[in-house]
Amino acid sequence: MSVSEKDVHYIANLARLQVTDEEAKSYAKDMSSILDYMELLNEVDTSNVEPLEHVIDLDSRFRKDEAKEPVSHEDALKNAPDADSDYFRVPKVIE
Amino acid sequence: MSTIAHERFEAVIGLEVHAQLLTKSKAFAPVAAQYGEAPNTQVSPLCLGHPGTLPVINENLVRYIIKMGLATDCSVAPKSIFARKNYFYPDLPKGYQISQFDTPICFDGFIDIELDEYDKRIGITRIHMEEDAGKSIHDQDPYNTLVDLNRAGTPLIEIVSEPDLRTPQEAYAYLTKIKQIVQYLEICDGNMEEGSLRCDANVSVRPRGREKFGTRTELKNMNSFRNVEKAIEFEIYRQIELIEEGGEVVQQTRLWDTTKNQTRVMRSKEEAHDYRYFPEPDLPPVIVTEELLADIKEELPELADVRQKRFMEEYAMSENDAVTLTESRYLADYFEEVVSFTKSPKSASNMVLSEVLRVLNEQSIDIGEFSVTPERLAELVKLKEEDKINSSAMQDIFNAMLGNKKSPEELAKEMNLIQVSDSGFLEPIVDEIIANNPDEVQRYKEGKKQLMGFFVGQAMKASRGKANPKLVTEMVSKKLQN
Numbered sequence: 001m002s003v004s005e006k007d008v009h010y011i012a013n014l015a016r017l018q019v020t021d022e023e024a025k026s027y028a029k030d031m032s033s034i035l036d037y038m039e040l041l042n043e044v045d046t047s048n049v050e051p052l053e054h055v056i057d058l059d060s061r062f063r064k065d066e067a068k069e070p071v072s073h074e075d076a077l078k079n080a081p082d083a084d085s086d087y088f089r090v091p092k093v094i095e
Numbered sequence: 096m097s098t099i100a101h102e103r104f105e106a107v108i109g110l111e112v113h114a115q116l117l118t119k120s121k122a123f124a125p126v127a128a129q130y131g132e133a134p135n136t137q138v139s140p141l142c143l144g145h146p147g148t149l150p151v152i153n154e155n156l157v158r159y160i161i162k163m164g165l166a167t168d169c170s171v172a173p174k175s176i177f178a179r180k181n182y183f184y185p186d187l188p189k190g191y192q193i194s195q196f197d198t199p200i201c202f203d204g205f206i207d208i209e210l211d212e213y214d215k216r217i218g219i220t221r222i223h224m225e226e227d228a229g230k231s232i233h234d235q236d237p238y239n240t241l242v243d244l245n246r247a248g249t250p251l252i253e254i255v256s257e258p259d260l261r262t263p264q265e266a267y268a269y270l271t272k273i274k275q276i277v278q279y280l281e282i283c284d285g286n287m288e289e290g291s292l293r294c295d296a297n298v299s300v301r302p303r304g305r306e307k308f309g310t311r312t313e314l315k316n317m318n319s320f321r322n323v324e325k326a327i328e329f330e331i332y333r334q335i336e337l338i339e340e341g342g343e344v345v346q347q348t349r350l351w352d353t354t355k356n357q358t359r360v361m362r363s364k365e366e367a368h369d370y371r372y373f374p375e376p377d378l379p380p381v382i383v384t385e386e387l388l389a390d391i392k393e394e395l396p397e398l399a400d401v402r403q404k405r406f407m408e409e410y411a412m413s414e415n416d417a418v419t420l421t422e423s424r425y426l427a428d429y430f431e432e433v434v435s436f437t438k439s440p441k442s443a444s445n446m447v448l449s450e451v452l453r454v455l456n457e458q459s460i461d462i463g464e465f466s467v468t469p470e471r472l473a474e475l476v477k478l479k480e481e482d483k484i485n486s487s488a489m490q491d492i493f494n495a496m497l498g499n500k501k502s503p504e505e506l507a508k509e510m511n512l513i514q515v516s517d518s519g520f521l522e523p524i525v526d527e528i529i530a531n532n533p534d535e536v537q538r539y540k541e542g543k544k545q546l547m548g549f550f551v552g553q554a555m556k557a558s559r560g561k562a563n564p565k566l567v568t569e570m571v572s573k574k575l576q577n
Contacts, residue, residue: 014369016183053176058379062154067120067127076135076143076244086134087232087241090185094233094240 003031104300104338106331107308108260110323112273113251114283115227115291116159122226122250123150123193123378134243142229142248144188150377156250157200157381159282160224161391163252164201166276166398167219174382175200177224177375182368185242186229194253195223196372200381206256206276207400208268217269218257225251252282258297258308263327270294270320279398279424287319294323299344300334309334310344314358317351326351330358402427410440416448425462429469436473439480446476450493467496475503485555485564488512516563518570521554524562525570528553539575547571 005024008031012019019027070076082089121128124141141148164171178196199221206217229247231240254273260266274285274292284291299311314330317323329351334344349358397405399421406417406427421427426447433443451472455465475492478484484492484507495506507513515521528550529536539546547568554567 014181014371053374054376054379056379059382060152060379062157063120063125063151065119065153065155066125067129068125070126070137070139071143073133073136076138079145082239084236084241087243088135088185089236089239089241092233092238092240093185093231 002035003028007031103302104331104335105261105303106327107258107299107301107311108262108266108327109258109297110254110256110260110266110269111295111297112254112256112270113293114163114254114273114277114285116156116250116252116282117284118153118155118159118250120153121248122153122156122224124148124248125151128249130245132245134241134245137245138247142188142244144190150193150375152378152381153250156224157383157387158391158394159250159280160200160222160252161383161388162280162282162395163254163277164204164222165392165395166280167201167204167206167222167254169201169204169219169222171383171388172198172200172202173384174198174380176380177378178372179375180225180370180372182370184228184231185240186231186244186247188229188244188247192226192228193375193378194225194372199223200383206269206272208265208272210264210268215259215265217259217265220255220257222252222254225253227251263324263331266296266327267320267324270323274320275399275422275424279396281396281424290318293318296323296327296330298327298330298334300331300338309338310346312344312346312358313348315348315350315361318353322351322353325356326358329356333358396424399424399427410434410444412440412444416444419448419452420444423462429462429465432469433473433476436470437476437480439476442476442479443473446472446489446493450490454497467493471496471503478503478507482514482516482563482565483507484512484514485560485562487555488514488560512560514563515558515561516566518566521558521562521566521570524554524557525550525567525574528557529571529574536575 005021005028008019008024008027012024077083077088080088116128118128120126121139121142124139126139126142127137129137139148141150161171163169175195175198177193179191180194180196181191183190201222202220204219204222206219208215208217227246227249229242229244231242233240235241256269260269270287270292274287277283277292278285286292287294294317296314296317297311298314299309301307301309312330312334314326317326330349337344348361350361351358403414403417403421406412406420407414410417412420420430429451430443430447433447434440437443451462451465451467455462472493475489475496478492479486479489483504488507488510491510492503492506492512495501495510496503499506501509532550532553535546535549539550550571551562551564551567554562554571555564
């Protein structure tokens, strides 16, 4: 098993997901088998292959440094789960 | 500083400096990157992390960072890519920061720093592009954290030094140099107190002669040049003491506490990061063509070191004066503008170095906020050059100019300081002084020529500062010729 239950809990925590021990056990198994399968790729010699950073062969197009109209303050806060008249409001982050 | 400790240990310091770029719009969204606006009014769907939005890179982000790279002798990567740095925090709505990881756009450069006793070359490992997060406010609401996303997406460059710095003073000199360069390039205002320049420091110590680095700590939360210097100094001695007492330095992030003047460990909860960088799929690679590079090189201004040498040659200035005048680009610009109106660099530099700098210090302001325009200062210099006023009058008029918009000539007339070069007016004054001071006249005639100063002083007093000292000197020496 290349992925342990501990790894699953760690990754879940980074993604802010709640995972039960039961689930962790089953995900560890699934993820291990996916990674084991991917090991197949290591059989290919890629020492002379440039890494693929982007799937479409494009260069960045630059945008002129110009400011356009921002969204309105009301619209900006409209979809927030919680806000006061100025700010987005979230549970206190520090004690 | 305890020199005994320093004899046995040396510090190894590397700095990470973030500079906020002076672009009109954000890094990847076409909205203003402005400060001091009402909260959450300078935002676009992209800054808010809304689904379906795509970043498009700001041309000036690329141009400005390449300028910085060229000014610090970096290589510029013909191709570099963006990466996502993943973490959760309320002021980062996307859940990741767009940054660069494996392929910084600029790398392998250096900055030369000057200290009192020696000069030193500090290596630059890399300079990369990234975006800023928003602002979290924790102390306004007792139950909630408030978030302002105006700053989210503002372009930053991060300048990472090699671990070449050895003392807090070197770190200070290095930061000062970075500030000077970004100001000369006009890519960042360089204000650390306001956060447009930010600095983290990696500090470790090792016994002298040992090559291997000791365990390092990372220092954060230093919001002025002096605090960086103080925090590093504190940390060096903390580590040395710890080792001398048989302890071990633990790798950790420490925060500088400005009120207690010490570093304290950041709680591990704030620290547990695993950023899982991966290539940013929404942005294609940044390609820097030869043409783009040549175009940016063309735009590079004269930097401080070059300008300083030119000032010494072109204006026959001492090294000290040239260093002071070129320390800030804006002061150097101001000085050269005064010169362009007067053609008299000597008087112009005297006025700027003594009077203008004095006022800037007294009022704690920058040259940009100084009330006398170069053109008005030049008029004053011209009055003196044309012998219409003398030096003490020049100083009085300068002080009067600070408080109003009148021309120096107007002020000179109002204050009755226009120099009198009329011999009809001066002759009776000089005659009277000669008549009233027979002793001095006698000694002067016997060869005590220094007494000329006395006669001129008397004439100035009698004329209430209006006499042309040159003319008085001529008259006295003629009249007292044997």
